[in-house]
Amino acid sequence: MQSCDRLSITVLVDNYIDMLMPNTATxxxxxMPEHFLPRRGTPLAENGISFLLKATTAGRTTTILFDAGMSGIPIIHNAKVLGVDWDEIDQVVLSHGHPDHFGGIYAALEAMGRRVPLIVHPSAFHPRSIKRPDMMIQYFNRGLTEHELVEAGAAVVAVREPLDIAPGIMTSGEIPISVDFEHEVPAGRMSIRDGHVHPDPIDDYLTLIINVTGVGLVVLDPCGHSGVLSSLDHAQKLTGVDALHGVLGGFHLGHAxxxxxxxxxxxAGLGERGLKLIAPMHCSGFRAQRAVAEALPESFALMTAGAELVIEASSAA
Structure with missing residues (x-):
């Protein structure tokens, strides 16, 4: 796999804001200065996630929007607060067809104002429902259709397999669950395919894998539907790169x-894989964040809306 020389990851949307957290080396x-003396406003949080990546290789930078949060409000507001130039975005990737990941996509495409490639698994468009004894949520992903995406300005690339999208960056494609305890119980999640109702396998779920020169792999795993450990193992197998540097995203451990x-x-599995950066976000839940912070304090990072992480080849430890 190719590599990039510099990677910048900005959190456009996440569940948390904390103005008291200090900067670090990366x-x-x-x-506090931005919150008490706002020039463009202060960031907003919501139950969703969105990343803006900038990967530079040989002096050329590719900018990628990965997921778009739950609604159009925070992604547009936070982009303004952070000085994001929508004209610079080269590509968009949606991790899967759940509203807390695609909800702000139409507002984002409108802000871009031009035709932009959008990578998504074709199964993201299947109608989805949740049926439990205490609730019925029918077709909760009806806001995501290929027709509406195209109308909004997306050049839809519906693909199941991994796809190289920039030097050092690729999508994971479908992720096999290789760690036994990471198999999820559907718990009433259903999808409609070919006129039949099935338990929803969430086979549209994908991550982004970035290889930074001399540093190793950084995996963005927005919702952990395939299991964060399985996602990391898949990234290593897919790329042939052994060195795992970091993982950021929702680990799907916050549910009751x-x-x-x-x-x-x-x-324990994260510790065994020797990661230098572990950032449980979004749907990871407080218990998982606390557990990582206590067991792996040197690796733990609490990423919040508006935070920017920079990893460069020269910073390899």
Whole structure:
């Protein structure tokens, strides 16, 4: 796999804001000066996630929007606060067809104002429902259709397999769950395919894999539907790169039905993989964040809306 020389990851949307967190050597945050003396406003948070990546190789930079949060409000507002230039975005990637990841996409495409490639798995468009004894949520992803994306300015690239999208950056394609305890119980999640109702395998889920020269792989795993450990193992196998540097995103451990045993097993697995940066965000949940912070304090990073992480080849440890 090719590599990039410099990687910048800006969190456009996440569940959290914290103005008291300090900057670090690699992470710049929206802190007290920005909140108390706002020039463009202060960031907003919501139950969703969105990343803006800038990967530079040989002096050329590719800018990628990965997911778009739950609604158009925070992604547009935070982009203004952070000084994002929508004209610079080269490509868009949607991790899967859940509203907390695609909800702001139409506002983002409108802000870009031109035809932009948008990579998504074709199964993201299948109608989805949740049926449980206490609730029925029918067709909750009806806001995502290929027709509406094209009308909004997306050049849709519907693909199941991994895809190289820039030097050092690729999509994961479908991710096999290789760690036994990471298999999710559907718990009433259903999808409609070919006129039939099926348990939803969430086979449209994908991650982004970035290889930074001399540093190793950084995996953006927005919602953890394939299991964060399985996603990391898949990234290594797919790229042939052994060095794992970091993982950021939602680890899908925040739901009430997730056992403490699963959280502890996940944290142990992260420790075994020797990661230098672990940022549980979005749907990871407080218990998982606390567990990573306590077990792996040197690797743990709490990324919040407005934070920017920079990893460069020269910073390899």
């Amino acid at each position: 992470i710049r945050r929206q802190g 039905g997730i056992t403490q045993q699963k959280i502890d097993q996940t944290v």
